[in-house]
Amino acid sequence: MLPGTEDKKHLILTGDRPTGPLHLGHYVGSLRNRVKFQNQYEQYIMLADAQALTDNMENPAKVHDNVMEVALDYLAVGIDPVKSTILIQSQIPELTELTFYYLNLVTVARLERNPTIKQEITLRNFERDIPAGFLTYPVSQAADISAFKASLVPVGEDQIPMIEQTNEIVRRFNRLANKDILVECQALVPEIGRLPGVDGKAKMSKSLGNVINLNFSPAEIKAAVRNVYTDPLHLRVADPGHLEGNVAFMYLDAFDEDKAGLQEMKDHYVRGGLGDSIVKARLEGILQDLLKPIRERREEFAKDRGQVLQILKEGTRKAREIAAQTTDEVRAAIGLKHF
Amino acid sequence: MLPGTEDKKHLILTGDRPTGPLHLGHYVGSLRNRVKFQNQYEQYIMLADAQALTDNMENPAKVHDNVMEVALDYLAVGIDPVKSTILIQSQIPELTELTFYYLNLVTVARLERNPTIKQEITLRNFERDIPAGFLTYPVSQAADISAFKASLVPVGEDQIPMIEQTNEIVRRFNRLANKDILVECQALVPEIGRLPGVDGKAKMSKSLGNVINLNFSPAEIKAAVRNVYTDPLHLRVADPGHLEGNVAFMYLDAFDEDKAGLQEMKDHYVRGGLGDSIVKARLEGILQDLLKPIRERREEFAKDRGQVLQILKEGTRKAREIAAQTTDEVRAAIGLKHF
Structure with a gap:
């Protein structure tokens, strides 16, 4: 049984790192599903610009500019801002605050054992020069997911360790708080696997020139x-x-x-x-x-970027309210309320 | 020449982890100096409750309650809230936001090489079970110091690596931003070394029972x-x-x-x-x-804790304004402004 057929409506958190235009791989792997999900679930779609900086700190302008480009891709494929809440991660500082507290709930060794991180470290040739923000980004993901109390997170097979890490933090926190403040989530792995690049390589990427972008002529x-x-x-x-x-x-x-x-x-x-x-x-x-x-x-949407920005602003405002509420509960549970 | 005799008035950031009552060691090592410094410099004194959680996550009530106790100690020794700004770290979420960004500017290997951290890891018997928040706390300190653009930081000899780490982050960030947004700081090492415990042990601690608290009868x-x-x-x-x-x-x-x-x-x-x-x-x-x-x-002060809380609230409000201004500059420099 697919989740969501139960009584309680699931909240989905999904999103992208805005580092380049979206392509057919994104369409098959996630965008197409989101257009369906927005009718079934409460869906939050995050432009993960702060996370994108973990390995783009040398080129923040790229990340900044792609926030708008990816938002245009979203609207173009039929993500409806009335049904889905589109938000910009960096504009919700509560997410960094939760990350900060959760860092105390995970050991360095546990982060180093994360298979997804291990793989990505190899992929990026980081070896010993891993930026601390990269090693700790599963904690940041746990903050994102738990801030919205998301119960469903669409991820590829390879991202399942991230969901496990999130749930470990959620359980550890709730145990400390002696109260179920945070919510465990489940991975929603799409039936259709990854689309290869047009050249047959498993990885699609702009730099390999093997992608078909959604905005291609x-x-x-x-x-x-x-x-x-x-x-x-x-x-x-x-x-x-x-x-x-x-x-x-x-x-x-x-x-x-x-x-x-x-x-x-x-x-x-x-x-x-x-x-x-x-x-x-x-x-x-x-x-x-x-x-x-x-x-x-x-x-059509690109003609009025001001309007798109307005959509993002409104989505972010709405999302921030929820994140702020969760953060407030977290703060209270760990003795950080004084005034 | 002592810093501060130049034209520009230095800003000092100092503080304590509120994990227990302050004692004579604190008095000699820092409190006595702060009473002097508040006449020479612009002084910010931070109750580092968020940092205290890095190794007290199991006992947040202790940290919470000691915020008030340590504030009472401050006022008791003559720290004057008109001259010094007393703030509660956790109530300035911008500090966690800066920490989050700075994590991208430091490698894991660099953090592991930090001699102070190495020593504290041994002291706490953490070995491989180091909480990630503990390994990364020099980054959080860099956030605290740079948020207020502090130029002087009173520290013990053993804390000098923390100041070096902060300045590395400051320089790296300014280079990325191509603009001197953050300010390098210098360590202010007190002339009088550490006071030993009454039993002659180098480390004073409540658990060893070798301290004389400021509030002793x-x-x-x-x-x-x-x-x-x-x-x-x-x-x-x-x-x-x-x-x-x-x-x-x-x-x-x-x-x-x-x-x-x-x-x-x-x-x-x-x-x-x-x-x-x-x-x-x-x-x-x-x-x-x-x-x-x-x-x-x-x-006397303890009779009206509401008034003490008001002092902390006002100090925190004032400090937060500065931290928010710095964070805004940081965000703009790394492409995180949209609205």
Whole structure:
């Protein structure tokens, strides 16, 4: 049973680090779900700019500017600010305050054992030069989640240790407070796994140039699809093709709603006699159709950034009220109320 | 030349972790100086309750209650809230926000190399179970100092690495911001070293029972002086006595203003023919005279704790204004202003 079919309405906290434009990977992995979730749950979407600084301190302008860009992406895909609360993390200082207190509830050794952190440290070549803010960012995530008393957190498989860390802190705090002030959360892992880059690499990233951004022009989409990795053994049209590791078909699996037509095409491809160009033409058509209205809505919203800022301001105000209430309860429980 | 004789008036940040009543060690090491400093400098005195939680999370009530007790000690020794600003750390959440950002400017390895932290970890038997908040507390200190743009920080010799860590963060931040937003500080190491416990142990602590609290009754002072460690070789009055390691004389050095009289007594003691009881009687008289007005002022202030709370509220309000201004500058420099 999916959570949320019970009586109590779940609160979802989700979000992104605003470090670049959102792409199809985000669309499949989270954005598409959020558009659905906003009708089922109370949904808070956080622009995690403060967290993005943990490894972008040398380039804060990038983070700052992408707050607006990512907000435009949100609105473009159909996240409705009436149904979802969009907030800017850094504008809710209570989140840093909770982080500060929770740091006392976690040992350094425990943070170092966090598999997600271990992996990311390797990925970033930090080794011994790990910024303290990077090692401690699971604590900051625990602050974010618990500040809103979120009960559901959509995460990838690899982020599950973060949820466990959050719940450890929640339990430890409640035990100290001798009262259930904070709320444990559960991970909501999407059914569809990660989309690979158009080049077939597992990791999608702007720097690898293997992404299709939501705001790509028709020409950019065309060019990107032309580069989509297929089957290197499929040299002639007549040859039988392979589906494994074939990015064109992976993308079709993710975006083609005509499952029967897609199955026919796959059979034909495997049998031989179907050229890559036909597969790619189908994919391109689907992506152009998918991205056109998103791009157009984005352009519409981008005409009035003042209005978008107003949406963020209102969402942040509403979110801050909740975070401030939780922080107040936390402070009282650990003897930090005097006036 | 002592700092502060220049044109610009220095700002001092000092304070205590409110974990127990203040004692003669505090009086000699810091309180006495603060009563002088408040006439020379702009002085902020912080009740570091949030920092005290780094190793008292299991007992927050102790920290909470000692905020008032330590404030009473301050007022009792002559800290004048008109001249000095007394503030409660936890009531200025901007300090946690700055800590959060500064965590990105320090590596884990750098924190682990901090000699003060290393020593305190040993002292507390933390080993691998170091709470993250304990490892990162130099960053929190950097936040406190820089929030007020303090230029002078009175510390013991052993705390100098903390000041170095603060200045590293300040320089790193200013370089990132490309602007001198934060201010480097200098350590102000008191001339008189630490007072030992009455039992001769280097560390004074309530749990060792070797302290003389500022609020001790005359009978408690008498009993404590009776236990003061002297010269174990000085068995008979006629025997020559030794001054090294003799706590009675160390205390007299710290509190006896009649230096000539004291010198005479020392000579007599070394020569032989002077009993410990006479030395202790002199010491007791001096301590009774020193502590009587302190105790009486303390009792006076303690009659109206509401008024003391009002002093703390006003000091905290004033201090928060400064911290908020600095935090605003910091936020702007790292791209965290949107509205």
